[in-house]
Every structure is written in C-alpha cells, then in structure tokens.
Amino acid sequence: MSSLILRTATRLLKPLMLFFSVFVLLRGHNEPGGGFAGGLMAAAAFALYTITFDVPSARSALRIDPHNLVGAGLLLAAISGGISLLQGRPFLTGQWIALPVPGVGEVALGTVLLFDTGVYMVVLGVTLLIIWSLAEE
Amino acid sequence: MNTWMAFVIGGLYAAGLYMMMRRSIVKLIIGLALLSHAANLLIFTVGGLTRGRPPLIAAGETSLAAPFADPIPQALVLTAIVISFGVLAFALVLVHRTHQTVGTDDLDNLKATDT
Amino acid sequence: MNVLLVLPILIPLVTAAVSLLAWRRPRWQRWLGIGGAAALLAASLALLESVRNGGIQTAQMGDWPAPFGITLVADLFSAIMVVMAGLVGFAVVVYSTATVDHRRESFGYYPLLHILLMGVCGAFLTGDIFNLYVWFEVMLIASFVLLALGGEREQLEGAFKYVTLNLMSSALFLAAVGILYGVAGTLNMADLARKLPQVEQSGLVTTLAMLFLVAFGIKAAAFPLFFWLPASYHTPPVAVSALFAGLLTKVGVYALIRVFTLLFTQEVSYTHTLILAVAGLTMVTGVLGAMAQNEFRRILSFHIVSQIGYMLMGLGLFTVAGLAGSIFYIMHHIIVKTNLFLISGVANHFRGTYQLKELGGLYRAYPGLAVLFLIPALSLAGVPPLSGFFAKLGLLQAGLATGQYAIVATALGVSLLTLISMTKIWAEAFWKPAAAPSVDPPAAGTGTPQDPSQHDPPKGSLALFAPVVVLAVLTLTMGLVAEPFVGLAIQAAHQLMNPAGYIEAVLGGRP
Numbered sequence: 001m002s003s004l005i006l007r008t009a010t011r012l013l014k015p016l017m018l019f020f021s022v023f024v025l026l027r028g029h030n031e032p033g034g035g036f037a038g039g040l041m042a043a044a045a046f047a048l049y050t051i052t053f054d055v056p057s058a059r060s061a062l063r064i065d066p067h068n069l070v071g072a073g074l075l076l077a078a079i080s081g082g083i084s085l086l087q088g089r090p091f092l093t094g095q096w097i098a099l100p101v102p103g104v105g106e107v108a109l110g111t112v113l114l115f116d117t118g119v120y121m122v123v124l125g126v127t128l129l130i131i132w133s134l135a136e137e
Numbered sequence: 138m139n140t141w142m143a144f145v146i147g148g149l150y151a152a153g154l155y156m157m158m159r160r161s162i163v164k165l166i167i168g169l170a171l172l173s174h175a176a177n178l179l180i181f182t183v184g185g186l187t188r189g190r191p192p193l194i195a196a197g198e199t200s201l202a203a204p205f206a207d208p209i210p211q212a213l214v215l216t217a218i219v220i221s222f223g224v225l226a227f228a229l230v231l232v233h234r235t236h237q238t239v240g241t242d243d244l245d246n247l248k249a250t251d252t
Numbered sequence: 253m254n255v256l257l258v259l260p261i262l263i264p265l266v267t268a269a270v271s272l273l274a275w276r277r278p279r280w281q282r283w284l285g286i287g288g289a290a291a292l293l294a295a296s297l298a299l300l301e302s303v304r305n306g307g308i309q310t311a312q313m314g315d316w317p318a319p320f321g322i323t324l325v326a327d328l329f330s331a332i333m334v335v336m337a338g339l340v341g342f343a344v345v346v347y348s349t350a351t352v353d354h355r356r357e358s359f360g361y362y363p364l365l366h367i368l369l370m371g372v373c374g375a376f377l378t379g380d381i382f383n384l385y386v387w388f389e390v391m392l393i394a395s396f397v398l399l400a401l402g403g404e405r406e407q408l409e410g411a412f413k414y415v416t417l418n419l420m421s422s423a424l425f426l427a428a429v430g431i432l433y434g435v436a437g438t439l440n441m442a443d444l445a446r447k448l449p450q451v452e453q454s455g456l457v458t459t460l461a462m463l464f465l466v467a468f469g470i471k472a473a474a475f476p477l478f479f480w481l482p483a484s485y486h487t488p489p490v491a492v493s494a495l496f497a498g499l500l501t502k503v504g505v506y507a508l509i510r511v512f513t514l515l516f517t518q519e520v521s522y523t524h525t526l527i528l529a530v531a532g533l534t535m536v537t538g539v540l541g542a543m544a545q546n547e548f549r550r551i552l553s554f555h556i557v558s559q560i561g562y563m564l565m566g567l568g569l570f571t572v573a574g575l576a577g578s579i580f581y582i583m584h585h586i587i588v589k590t591n592l593f594l595i596s597g598v599a600n601h602f603r604g605t606y607q608l609k610e611l612g613g614l615y616r617a618y619p620g621l622a623v624l625f626l627i628p629a630l631s632l633a634g635v636p637p638l639s640g641f642f643a644k645l646g647l648l649q650a651g652l653a654t655g656q657y658a659i660v661a662t663a664l665g666v667s668l669l670t671l672i673s674m675t676k677i678w679a680e681a682f683w684k685p686a687a688a689p690s691v692d693p694p695a696a697g698t699g700t701p702q703d704p705s706q707h708d709p710p711k712g713s714l715a716l717f718a719p720v721v722v723l724a725v726l727t728l729t730m731g732l733v734a735e736p737f738v739g740l741a742i743q744a745a746h747q748l749m750n751p752a753g754y755i756e757a758v759l760g761g762r763p
Contacts, residue, residue, distance in 0.1 A: 068275055093315040179427050184434055231412065234400070247412060247413075
C-alpha cells in the first residue's frame, strides 16, 4: 500500500509499538501484561510494517530470521526452567537474585522474567512466520 | 445469568456445527473457531460465575474473603485461547494452500485420498 | 524430585530449539536430530530403570505442591510408553536422514519431529488432565505441520481431514475437562481419582466418561471415529507415516487406558462393556477395510485401526491379565507397525511406488528385504514365536478367563483375516514376478525413486536399513524371550488396577 499517511504513520508508530511491547513484557511481572501480550504487540508492529511496505522490507527490518527467534526463545525458556534443576530444586522453580541498581535500589531479577522473554520471542517469531507466509504471494 | 450463558453456549455449538457441515472450507474453519469459543465459555460457566470479586487478597489480610471468582477456569480459558489462536492460524494457512493447490473451496472436491 | 522425569520433555525441546537456531544448516539439523533422539532414548531407558527399581516417580513442576501445581508422574505404563516413543523417535530420525528430501529438511522437518516427540512424552508423563490437553495440542500442531509439509495436493487433502477431526476431538476434550473441573473442583488426576467417587451426580460422571471416550476415541481412531486415519496416513513422506503410525494413535489409547483405570471406574459394567464392544467393532471394520485396499500404506493404515481394537480389548475386560495383554500389545504394535511402514518406504525407495499392482519381484531382487518384511508381517498376524503371538495369546486368555467369548472369537477371526491381508502384500509385492518393464531394473540398492518429491535423498543405505533391522530384531527378541517383557507388562497392569499406589505417590499423605 502506498499511502503517504500510512507510511508516515507507520514510521512513527512502529518504534512506539515496539517500545510499548517491551513495557508490557516487563509490566507482566506483577501486573497484567507479560510475554504473550508483549510478543503479539511486537508482531502487530511488524504486521503494520508489512502492510505498509512489503514482506522483504519487513524481514530486513526485523534483522533476525524468525525461525532463529523462535529457537532462541524456546532455548531461553528451557534454560530458565533448567537453572532451578542445577540448584537441586524441581524444574521451573523460580530463582531470584537481588540486583543493586544505582538510583533505584535493589531490583529483584528472577528466572520468571527469563521465561517471559522466551515466550515473547517465540510468540513474535511464530506470529510473523504465519503472517508472512500468508502475505508472501 | 447461568441460564443465559447456557443458551449462548448452546447457540455457539449449534452455529459451529452448522458451519462445519457446509461444503466451503472457509466455513469449516469458522465452525471450528466457534466450537473452541463455545468450549471456552463452557469452562468459564461451569467453573462458576462470580461477578466483581477478583481473587485478590486485600491489603492487610492473609486469606481470601469468601465469595471470589475462581481463577483456575480463567487460567484454563486463557491457555485454551492461546492454543486455539495458534491452531486456527495454522488452519488458515492450510486453507489458503489447499485453495491454491487444488483450486477449489468445495469439500466435495477433496476426495482424492478417501477410501 | 527426579530429574529423569523432566528429561524426556527437556531433551526434545532443547534439540528443537538448537535446530531452529541452525535454520540455514540442514546438515547440522540432521546430526542434532540424531543426537537428540539418541539422548531421548537413553533418558527414557534410565527412567524406566528408575521406575522399576524405585516405584512410581513424581516431580512437582515449579515446586508447587501436588493438587495445585502440575505434577509429572511416571508409573511403569508411562515409563514403557516413553521408552517406546524414544525408540520410534530414534529409528525414524535415522531413517529420515536417508529418505526425506532436502526441501522438507530445509523447512524445519527435524525441529518439528522433536517438538512432536516432546508432545508425546509430555502426554505420557503428565499427571494433570488439563496439562494432558496442552501436550495433546503440542503434539497435534507439530503433526499438522509435518503432515502438510511439502504441500502436495494429496498431503493437503489428507491434512484437511486430519486437522478437522482432531480439532473437533480437542474441542470435546476441552469441554469435558471444563465440566470435570466444575464437578470435582480439581484437575490433578490423582486428586480426581479420590474425589470423583464422592460426587453425588453419578449420572453426570458417566456422561463425562462418555465425552472422554469420544474425544480420545477420535485420537485413538476407534470405531466409528477412525475415518481421518486411512484418509491421511498414506499421504506424507514415509518416515512421517511411520512415526504417526507408531506413536500418535497410541497416545489416544494411552489416554483412554489412563482415564478409564484411574478416573472412571464407578460404572464399570456400563462403560467398560461399551469399550469392549467398540474394541470388537474396531477390529472388524479395520481389517475389512484393509482387505479392500491395494496400496501398501493404505493397507497398513487400516491395520492400525484394526489393532487399536486389540489394545482396547484389554481395557474393556478390565482385569490385570487383560490390561497386561493390552500393554504388551501396545509395545509389540508400536515396534512392528513402525517397522512395516519403514519397509514399505524401502520398497518405494527401490521401485518408486506403493501400489501393489506395480510392485512385484521384490523377493527375487532383494531376498533380505523379503525376510525383513516377513518378520513384522507375521508378527502382526500373531504367528508364533513372534511378539504378536504372545500379545494376542495374553488377550485371548484374559478374555476366556472373564468369559467374554464373543470378543475372543472376534479377535481370533480378525487375526486370521490379518494373516490373509499380510499374505496378500507378500504375494503381490514380493512373490509375484516383477511388473511391466517401465520400472527401472533394480540396480543393487540404488533404484531411483520416481516420486518427484523425493528427488535427492542422500543415498545412505545404512540409515535406510539399520532401523528396519533393529526393529525386526526387537520383534524377534520380544517373541523368543517374551518373559521379561510380559513380566513388565503384568507389573504395569497391577499398578493400573490398583490406583491407590499412584494416588499415594502423587499426593503423599495429604488429606
């Protein structure tokens, strides 16, 4: 589609949507949100980009092959569950470390976040694979 | 409330099955989608409907006060929605490819592998 | 907490993830696939050993205690099934390296295969009924893509029927799980086993049992819900057919056996008699369908349906001997049926067709292959001293012991028809003189396949024959040295018939 309005809007909206998707991912820690919603939102950003321009340029905008993204996400999720195994606890038990951040105080980082990031990547990758395989005609 | 939900669920099942029995492959997919929605609403209703009482422990308390919405059916429905999202997206691609390859959307023309 | 319980799920997951990272390198994926499948087989054997020595093993995911979190449980039956999954997975991956074309390989064939294995192992190991649904879906999505991968017309048509009926079954399963939660207020299967007998509306519980019977009956391809199977199993590459034939319907059978020994045992006279009737009808319709076919893989597909009947027969009898027969039958069937599909692929590799009319002369050209075919074929029909003989013997004895003479007679008759059907393949494909000269003269192991989709398989005849030989040897072993296998099946059946041990292992002393 070659509407000037859409192109201009997409250029502005895509970074905003991606930024917001990461915000939703992090917010999911204690409030509504999370990897699935965030991943879908990021996929929506690239879907919008695909509609405005075309599939090849959207692919190059993503930079990573979506298959690799899915693989990395699955691996991340598996690792996040495996960390607790190494500590002798059951698979997928949440493990936490307190990370001192200057100016904020202590931030509790857990394997849950790692898992959610994995979900984010898998959802983004799979959704884009489906959208692009439908759009690529 | 429960009675209304029962009617809605029954209507969804009926509509889904009706769509599945049509000959068009697109309507088949719509039928499948309606079936999964019906199942989700069924879980939601059978699990017990409680309105306006989220299962959150109020500040200062240590346990939940009695009438609260059961979170498990919600979790189940959420999972089922995610799964049906993936499955239906795949089914859509399959319909598309089938239409491209076979050149028809009529189920009666898809009988080459039947026995 | 036993790490071995997680490994059968974790290993295929990591293998699939790493293979996806190596997306542009099919050669790496191939080796990763073999390595992952070998690791899965090793882990599953270790799990079986630990269950044999240490009793039922459990693991609480995420450290949430039993009825609230998801529990992984391995009793002997689960462990045996996981070993079977590892075995078939390994055989099929090795075989795939020789038969699957580069195009499919570069579209994620190996990662999908491992995701399928993960779903299958997860379904065998989970102790939570909703989690079972999730694993079913993981397995189904992977199988959908594997079935349609390549996008030939036949495949797409087959996939359509497969997808539609399996999704209907999933919707029914989901609805049943939802109602079950509404009735009993829990999803943990051990907890359900304790709470369901106390439910006052026993009619509702029986209705639920029927919903589960239909949902799993579709997945297991039981009469009259089997139509998707013979319409789709002969369409994908033969390695995929073999994997599906070996594992997928058996997950449905596993779920039926688990649910109808653990949860729905309140009205045995109604539910299990119905299962017995379904078993008999499944046997008969399957074998009659097979007799009418003239294509190698279609015959085998109908035989899967027929064999599902035998597996359900033991469940319908609902005695230790019957279930032991069923479990032994499943073990035997998975090995034999996978092997028969792999052999049909070898025949296709040499002659480029699955049509019995066009095949022929295989005995003269490849006597070794003929022997390899005869072992599983006769075993399938139940000829002594092969594994199928002991599997059927066990079931028949159990049937006689409970006085169910009708089902025993049916099983015997179907056995005979199976033998006739196998003889037909033997006579047409192996014994008959080679068909018209349009077929390439067999040039010692390098016949060019004519199927355009299978242009460029790497010519590794070791990878082609090794799985077939290994599975045939296993069939022979299970027949000649049947005792340890039968003993294992009887032990597993004892655990199934006495669910108290399962409940105790999952919930501990919890009230």
